[in-house]
Amino acid sequence: MGVKVAITGGSGFLAAHLIKRLRADANVDEIRTIDRKPFRQLGTIDDCPPSSVGFPPLIHFQCDLLDVAKLEKALDGVDVLFHLARKAFEYLFFADQKALNDRYSRDNLEATHSLLNTIFKCSVSRLVHVGETRTKAELAGREKCGKILTNGQPFHALFLRPTFVYGEGEKRLPMALKKVAERHGEINEIAGPSNGMLQYIYAGNLASIMAESMQLLLSDRAENLSGTYFYCMDDTVCTKFGEFCGPFVHALSHRMGPPIVNQWATLFKLFIEQQIRSLCGWEVTPGGDFSAIALRFLFNYAIGFSDRTMALNLKHRSKRGGRSEWTKRTADWIRREMGEAEEAKEVREEQRQQKKMETEEEEIVRRLG
Numbered sequence: 001m002g003v004k005v006a007i008t009g010g011s012g013f014l015a016a017h018l019i020k021r022l023r024a025d026a027n028v029d030e031i032r033t034i035d036r037k038p039f040r041q042l043g044t045i046d047d048c049p050p051s052s053v054g055f056p057p058l059i060h061f062q063c064d065l066l067d068v069a070k071l072e073k074a075l076d077g078v079d080v081l082f083h084l085a086r087k088a089f090e091y092l093f094f095a096d097q098k099a100l101n102d103r104y105s106r107d108n109l110e111a112t113h114s115l116l117n118t119i120f121k122c123s124v125s126r127l128v129h130v131g132e133t134r135t136k137a138e139l140a141g142r143e144k145c146g147k148i149l150t151n152g153q154p155f156h157a158l159f160l161r162p163t164f165v166y167g168e169g170e171k172r173l174p175m176a177l178k179k180v181a182e183r184h185g186e187i188n189e190i191a192g193p194s195n196g197m198l199q200y201i202y203a204g205n206l207a208s209i210m211a212e213s214m215q216l217l218l219s220d221r222a223e224n225l226s227g228t229y230f231y232c233m234d235d236t237v238c239t240k241f242g243e244f245c246g247p248f249v250h251a252l253s254h255r256m257g258p259p260i261v262n263q264w265a266t267l268f269k270l271f272i273e274q275q276i277r278s279l280c281g282w283e284v285t286p287g288g289d290f291s292a293i294a295l296r297f298l299f300n301y302a303i304g305f306s307d308r309t310m311a312l313n314l315k316h317r318s319k320r321g322g323r324s325e326w327t328k329r330t331a332d333w334i335r336r337e338m339g340e341a342e343e344a345k346e347v348r349e350e351q352r353q354q355k356k357m358e359t360e361e362e363e364i365v366r367r368l369g
Contacts, residue, residue, distance in 0.1 A: 002029030002056075003218065004077055006124075008065060008115065009084035011035040013169030014130070017207040018082060023055045025211065033060045034074050065111035071118045080126040080214050081119065085112055085137055086162065091176035091298075093291040112137035116144055123149040126217040127157035128210055138229070145227035156226035158213045160206075163233045163305065164244075167203030167326065168333040177245060178252045178338065179288035186257030187249050189242030190299040195263070197238035197302035202326035205318050206232055212314050230309035234318040234326075241298045247327050251335040263300065267292060 005022060007015050010033025022028050033039055039060035063070035075081065087108060119127065131138045138159050147155050166173065181187055189196055209232050216225055246256050260266050271292045290298070297303075310316075319325075 002027050003079045003214075004028075004030045004032070005080045005082065005214070006032040006034060006075060006078045007082045007084065008034045010060065011037040011040045012084060013167065013171070014084055014086075014165065014203055014206065015082075016041065016169050017167060017203040018084075018210055019058065021204075021207040021211045023058075028056045030056050031058050032074055032078065033058065034063060034065070034071070035060070036062065036064050038062060066114050068114065068118055071115070072122055075118055075122040075124050078122070078124050080128065080217065081115075081124050082128045082210060082214075083112070083115060083130065083141075085129060085131040085135075086165070087132055087135075089172070089294070089297075091173065091290060091294045092179060092288040093294075108135065108137050109140075112140060116141060120144070120147075120149050120155065123151035123153065125149060125151075125153045125155055126214070126222070127155070128213045128217070129157055129159045130162065130206075130210065131159065132161060142227050142229070146223075154223070154226075156217055156222040158217060158225060159227075159229035160209065160213065161229055161231045161305075162201050162206050163199040163231065165201055165203055165206060167330055170203065170330070171338070173245070174248050174252060174334045174338055176288065176290070176294075177249050178254065180290055181249065181252065181254035183288055184257075186255050187242075187245070188257040188260050189240065190263045190266075190295075191259035191261050192263070194302045196241040196299040197304070198241055198244070198298075199233040199236065199238055199304055200244060200323070201232055201234050202318070202323070202330075204326070205234055205316070209310070209314060209316050212316050216313070225313060228309065228313065230313065231305040231307060232310060233305065233307055234323060236304065236307055238302065238304050244327075247331040248334055251331040252339050260299075267296065267300070 005028060007018060009015055010019075012035070015033060015035075019031060019033070022031055039058075039062075061070065061074035063074060065071060085108060127141065129138060129141050138161075141157055142159060144155055145157050149155055177187060216222065242256060242259070249256055
């Protein structure tokens with residue numbers, strides 16, 4: 001008998017990569033997606049329709065994780081749950097920061113507590129939690145490991161902490177880059193050899209890690225590994241964010257500008273400006289600005305983690321030198337899905353200019369005639 005799996009955040013881009021990976025697994029009998037939004041399949045990632053012959057059926061449950069009654073139906077009979085609890089990072093400045101913080105608390109902490117309670121009630125014995133570094137939601141899940149479910153079985157879970165995730169279907173970063181470039185004409189990184197040094201992981205590789213984590217939880221190693229957390233990345237070597245995001249900026253028909261030399265003056269000015277805008281409730285239209293936190297995280301910080309725990313417990317190894325291929329795939333997707341509007345605008349502008357020139361020529365001929 002095969003495995004029935006469920007995925008929270010099932011309409012997101014990371015879920016799309018995971019679904020593609022799971023539908024190729026002969027041991028998976030059924031895939032359920034759970035999300036407040038209607039199910040959205042990214043055809044460029046998984047071309048198989050939900051009811052494809054030869055693939056496990058795909059069933060969507062449109063519900064909130066705080067809606068216990070609907071959540072119980074979605075989890076009934078599930079063997080393994082993938083909880084995609086990673087916070088969607090807010091790159092752009094918003095005047096109402098309190099609303100963002102309240103929404104995060106609700107969607108992450110409250111929703112995870114509701115999910116854990118329902119997991120124990122429905123006896124879902126295995127959980128793969130994909131989150132962030134030491135969030136309260138992750139800690140709540142780790143405290144549950146080894147405890148007994150309603151059906152008398154122990155609960156086991158693994159906790160993945162991916163670094164910067166990118167890939168086809170991820171719109172938040174390119175949308176932010178596009179808005180900032182529209183407002184300022186270009187994207188500027190902060191000068192300095194160690195500024196903006198981050199680690200990255202392609203969503204398809206993270207999906208493989210999630211699938212292997214499921215297999216570990218279904219093996220006789222589950223009890224020993226339950227409660228373990230590990231960082232997930234393609235390479236421990238850090239890369240400057242400006243170098244990483246350059247292909248995406250170009251795919252949006254924008255450009256990278258010269259580095260900012262006086263970083264502290266820039267950050268201080270941005271901080272003061274955004275504090276004033278927060279107090280006054282002013283938003284920026286059109287375009288946008290990176291928030292002070294996002295600007296420092298992306299272009300100022302140097303952040304790195306060890307992959308030792310992942311390497312010791314998983315067979316997955318990202319292809320050496322593969323990031324150029326994964327970046328190209330992502331850039332091509334951005335160009336196709338988000339850059340077409342800009343290209344169409346350029347074509348219309350060229351046509352308008354051409355028509356204007358023809359009109360002017362006709363006017364000159366008329367006057368001379």
